[in-house]
Amino acid sequence: MTAERTFRYIRRALVYIGLSIAAFIAIFPFYWMVIGSTNTSPAIANGKATPGLHLFQNIAAFFATVDVPQMFWNSAFIALFGTTLTLMVSSLAGYGFEVFQSRFRDRIFGLLLLTLSIPFAALMVPLFIMMSQLKLINNFSAVILPGIASVFIIFYFRQATKAFPSELRDAARIDGLKEWQIFFYVYLPVMRSTYAAAIIIVFMANWNNYLWPLIVLQGEEHKTVTLIVSSLSFAYVPDYGVIMISAVFATLPTVTIFFLLQRRFVEGLLGSVK
Amino acid sequence: MAVRVVRRVQISGWLFVVPALVLLGIFLIYPIIWSLWMSFQTGRGMNFSYGGFGNIERLIQDPVFLRALGNTMIFLVVQVPVMIVLALLFAVALNDPTLWGRSFFRTAIFLPCVTSLVAYAVLFKSMFGAEGVVNAALGIIGLGPIPWLTDPFWAKVLIILAITWRWTGYNMIFYLAALQNIDRSIYEAARIDGVPPWARFYYLTIPMLKPVILFTTVISTIGTLQLFDEPFNITLGGPAQSTLTLSYYIYDLTFRFMPSFGYSATVSWVIVVLVGILTFAQFVFARDRRSN
Numbered sequence: 001m002t003a004e005r006t007f008r009y010i011r012r013a014l015v016y017i018g019l020s021i022a023a024f025i026a027i028f029p030f031y032w033m034v035i036g037s038t039n040t041s042p043a044i045a046n047g048k049a050t051p052g053l054h055l056f057q058n059i060a061a062f063f064a065t066v067d068v069p070q071m072f073w074n075s076a077f078i079a080l081f082g083t084t085l086t087l088m089v090s091s092l093a094g095y096g097f098e099v100f101q102s103r104f105r106d107r108i109f110g111l112l113l114l115t116l117s118i119p120f121a122a123l124m125v126p127l128f129i130m131m132s133q134l135k136l137i138n139n140f141s142a143v144i145l146p147g148i149a150s151v152f153i154i155f156y157f158r159q160a161t162k163a164f165p166s167e168l169r170d171a172a173r174i175d176g177l178k179e180w181q182i183f184f185y186v187y188l189p190v191m192r193s194t195y196a197a198a199i200i201i202v203f204m205a206n207w208n209n210y211l212w213p214l215i216v217l218q219g220e221e222h223k224t225v226t227l228i229v230s231s232l233s234f235a236y237v238p239d240y241g242v243i244m245i246s247a248v249f250a251t252l253p254t255v256t257i258f259f260l261l262q263r264r265f266v267e268g269l270l271g272s273v274k
Numbered sequence: 275m276a277v278r279v280v281r282r283v284q285i286s287g288w289l290f291v292v293p294a295l296v297l298l299g300i301f302l303i304y305p306i307i308w309s310l311w312m313s314f315q316t317g318r319g320m321n322f323s324y325g326g327f328g329n330i331e332r333l334i335q336d337p338v339f340l341r342a343l344g345n346t347m348i349f350l351v352v353q354v355p356v357m358i359v360l361a362l363l364f365a366v367a368l369n370d371p372t373l374w375g376r377s378f379f380r381t382a383i384f385l386p387c388v389t390s391l392v393a394y395a396v397l398f399k400s401m402f403g404a405e406g407v408v409n410a411a412l413g414i415i416g417l418g419p420i421p422w423l424t425d426p427f428w429a430k431v432l433i434i435l436a437i438t439w440r441w442t443g444y445n446m447i448f449y450l451a452a453l454q455n456i457d458r459s460i461y462e463a464a465r466i467d468g469v470p471p472w473a474r475f476y477y478l479t480i481p482m483l484k485p486v487i488l489f490t491t492v493i494s495t496i497g498t499l500q501l502f503d504e505p506f507n508i509t510l511g512g513p514a515q516s517t518l519t520l521s522y523y524i525y526d527l528t529f530r531f532m533p534s535f536g537y538s539a540t541v542s543w544v545i546v547v548l549v550g551i552l553t554f555a556q557f558v559f560a561r562d563r564r565s566n
Contacts, residue, residue, distance in 0.1 A: 015367050023382035029397045047410035089293050096290025117549050119500045121521045122542040126305035149297035179286035208390035226392040233396045250393040258388040
């Protein structure tokens with residue numbers, strides 16, 4: 001009996017050691033980013049992991065090399081418009097596919113699901129040619145337009161709509177509400193938390209998007225936060241202090257949203273498999 | 275009356291989905307068909323001519339493509355299993371309600387998922403420099419320095435470490451949610467019957483989590499086949515093309531070199547075919563294990 005108990009203690013200890021190492025590794029780059037933003041570039045390159053006194057110099061240098069308000073506005077504009085339009089169009093479609101089922105529409109939906117396995121790389125070249133023909137290079141609509149109707153978000157809303165009680169819809173119909181009124185006055189308020197989760201997913205995807213903006217936003221004044229972070233690190237003599245500050249800027253909005261809406265965030269990620 | 279309601283519902287059914295369908299037609303279906311057509315075209319810039327299977331022949335003889343394909347497959351074969359196993363172990367450990375500090379560990383391990391790919395890639399690049407903090411730490415325990423960014427082998431290791439850091443917590447969350455749906459009394463019964471912990475993990479947990487494991491394996495496979503942001507920002511595909519991936523090569527073919535749209539479309543369809551084959555294989559593999 002005591003042998004078994006010792007064994008259990010050892011196992012417990014191993015679990016704690018393993019989890020502690022994992023948590024340390026997971027958190028260390030965040031620590032590194034924050035500490036790095038207070039150090040000089042050579043100190044960062046030489047692995048100094050303790051706080052320094054260069055925070056304000058780094059911030060000043062960051063604002064001197066980059067048009068920070070412009071960059072922030074670019075990212076915010078894309079993320080806010082992109083998220084709003086995606087939520088409107090894709091939730092309407094998800095609701096429509098579930099509530100008004102017909103054999104033809106179900107076939108279309110099945111076809112759309114198949115496209116989920118087609119990677120973005122396969123669409124990139126034709127989309128780029130399309131955007132240049134439409135003269136939309138260096139225009140934010142080139143970034144936003146292809147994402148508005150998202151098969152993944154339509155699928156997510158269709159799954160969520162299965163939990164929307166049909167009695168509510170029938171009652172609203174009997175009360176004489178039109179179909180669009182049912183959607184806006186009954187469905188929307190009831191499905192608040194589904195929308196909250198979707199907002200987080202879509203906002204993060206837009207804010208963090210890199211490859212497609214890299215291709216269609218070539219002018220300096222159109223660059224988003226992620227493009228700036230990347231181009232700073234490609235500089236001939238990269239200033240790591242400034243890069244750390246830019247990484248903080250890129251990460252802060254999503255980390256904030258994560259901590260504010262932690263529960264909904266996890267629910268949102270899981271929404272797709274439920 | 276009934277007929278009118280039905281017709282109203284019919285029309286509404288289309289009105290709700292039409293905006294999305296129009297956009298998907300323009301920005302998804304049309305580009306897919308176009309790209310398929312393009313992959314049989316040759317020529318530079320916007321001058322296309324039909325090339326038959328010329329692009330596919332070019333693929334087989336293109337050493338850079340073969341290297342990118344090989345690298346991508348190495349990333350896939352090494353990284354996805356390591357990450358899935360780690361995520362499973364963390365999820366099982368964190369599912370224990372008597373564990374102290376559960377929510378701290380869960381949040382910590384999940385936190386990497388909220389960073390943008392570019393921001394974390396840039397952080398990793400600075401941490402893994404020749405005299406960077408990781409080599410400094412390795413030096414303390416008498417190891418290294420490791421040429422992370424300049425040696426073809428270690429550059430691959432670095433990319434694998436980076437993706438694992440970013441995505442393990444993401445997969446863990448799926449397993450944690452699935453574990454919470456498992457009835458604890460099954461474990462209780464097994465424990466009373468004297469089933470040792472490793473056997474409970476292997477014979478109870480794994481089979482019950484199989485659908486979720488399949489799901490995460492498929493999405494991780496698709497994600498890894500499209501790998502771009504990390505090699506682009508950490509290693510620039512180098513050294514000596516050792517971290518060049520398929521998506522990176524498509525980018526190079528289209529936007530770096532003299533644009534070769536037809537050929538880059540062909541390369542992108544290699545990814546589509548790989549996704550199809552691997553997803554199918556994973557479903558078949560999962561079914562086989564169930565019938566045993």
